Amino acid sequence: MQKLDVLAYKMDSYDTLDLIDKIKSYSQNSIILIFDFKKIFIKYKGNFNELKDTIWKFHIINNKYLMNLLLPFLFSLDILMMWWILFGICFKYRPRIFWTENVYAAFIAGILIRLGLCDKLIYVPGDWLVNTNNKRLWSYLANNIMFPVLDYFACRFSSVVLYGNERLRAAREKFWGRKIARKEKLCPFIQFPGISLKTTDSKKKGNTMCFLGDRRLDSGLDIAIKALPGIRKNYDIVLKAIGPVRDNDDYFKNLASDLRVAPFVKFYGYLDSRDLASVLEDCFCGLNILTDKNSYSYYGFPGKQVHYLQHLLPIILTEGAGSFVPVVLENSLGMIVEPSVDAFHDAAIHLYERQQEYKSNIIQFIKNVLPIRIEEIIEA
Numbered sequence: 001m002q003k004l005d006v007l008a009y010k011m012d013s014y015d016t017l018d019l020i021d022k023i024k025s026y027s028q029n030s031i032i033l034i035f036d037f038k039k040i041f042i043k044y045k046g047n048f049n050e051l052k053d054t055i056w057k058f059h060i061i062n063n064k065y066l067m068n069l070l071l072p073f074l075f076s077l078d079i080l081m082m083w084w085i086l087f088g089i090c091f092k093y094r095p096r097i098f099w100t101e102n103v104y105a106a107f108i109a110g111i112l113i114r115l116g117l118c119d120k121l122i123y124v125p126g127d128w129l130v131n132t133n134n135k136r137l138w139s140y141l142a143n144n145i146m147f148p149v150l151d152y153f154a155c156r157f158s159s160v161v162l163y164g165n166e167r168l169r170a171a172r173e174k175f176w177g178r179k180i181a182r183k184e185k186l187c188p189f190i191q192f193p194g195i196s197l198k199t200t201d202s203k204k205k206g207n208t209m210c211f212l213g214d215r216r217l218d219s220g221l222d223i224a225i226k227a228l229p230g231i232r233k234n235y236d237i238v239l240k241a242i243g244p245v246r247d248n249d250d251y252f253k254n255l256a257s258d259l260r261v262a263p264f265v266k267f268y269g270y271l272d273s274r275d276l277a278s279v280l281e282d283c284f285c286g287l288n289i290l291t292d293k294n295s296y297s298y299y300g301f302p303g304k305q306v307h308y309l310q311h312l313l314p315i316i317l318t319e320g321a322g323s324f325v326p327v328v329l330e331n332s333l334g335m336i337v338e339p340s341v342d343a344f345h346d347a348a349i350h351l352y353e354r355q356q357e358y359k360s361n362i363i364q365f366i367k368n369v370l371p372i373r374i375e376e377i378i379e380a
Contacts, residue, residue: 005095006026028046028047041054096119098118190306191372197310198310202360207237208237208238209239212307214246240283245270283313291339299323312359314334314359319336
């Protein structure tokens with residue numbers, strides 16, 4: 001039996017290809033599973049040609065009412081599917097290292113380690129989801145009860161917990177009142193797996209603002225829509241909203257219609273990372289204007305921000321939009337604003353008028369990022 005060096009279970013995001021390259025450089029004797037909002041699939045399988053290129057689809061019902069009603073049952077089916085996939089691979093190939101950022105996969109990996117089917121878990125948590133503002137029942141149970149318990153065991157099962165910033169580590173220690181991981185390592189996400197440019201055309205001028213991600217009510221997308229009529233008095237600027245279809249979409253679409261800017265607000269569903277390039281070609285900035293100062297996003301490193309930078313889009317941010325905000329401010333990679341229509345209006349016009357300057361700042365910043373080798377993490 002050929003033993004596997006690395007089994008990775010990774011969310012499709014800005015760093016997917018960079019992580020694949022890092023793992024392949026460490027050992028081509030690896031299998032990399034990628035998941036998004038719809039499916040799980042094998043992205044890389046090294047020399048394991050007997051593995052079929054299977055796509056496992058998550059259980060989704062198009063009817064919103066039924067989806068919400070049956071959510072716990074469908075979620076349980078998805079977790080069982082994940083268990084079956086990971087158990088099958090580990091049972092057959094006995095991976096030496098299991099690498100994941102997903103708390104459910106990390107918990108499953110911990111069980112597989114106890115069963116002798118895997119040697120070592122590297123857990124890379126990207127979020128701290130506990131938030132007292134979660135009022136809906138399923139959201140409260142998932143984020144405030146299930147998440148911290150599973151995250152606790154994932155940290156305990158891990159050989160090393162890789163934190164992208166100090167906020168994530170401190171949040172866990174504060175919640176539990178003590179350090180819970182056996183070994184921790186601070187590793188900024190822009191240094192590992194790294195950040196790479198997807199375009200280098202700094203002279204091209206765009207006329208589109210881009211919103212990437214979940215269209216939550218606290219996402220600030222409504223602020224951008226409310227500011228659009230005033231912005232368009234001076235410039236032919238439009239807005240694209242790209243992300244999973246959500247119940248809130250009707251609210252944002254109706255708002256655009258009421259303000260008579262519906263023709264200038266384009267809504268997209270979730271797009272794979274490889275499809276973003278063509279959609280972002282005419283954009284000049286990216287948005288992450290959270291209105292909730294206590295949002296769980298404060299602790300994380302939103303992948304959307306790196307997506308923006310990779311495509312040379314400066315970012316309009318609010319203070320609570322994650323650990324990367326000070327870096328954006330320090331390196332002039334965008335603008336930090338209050339979550340208000342007037343502040344957003346002024347920032348959008350400022351970035352539109354000074355596109356080349358900010359693109360040059362982004363290129364210089366990315367060129368100066370010092371990457372961390374994967375051996376420094378795996379063999380530490």
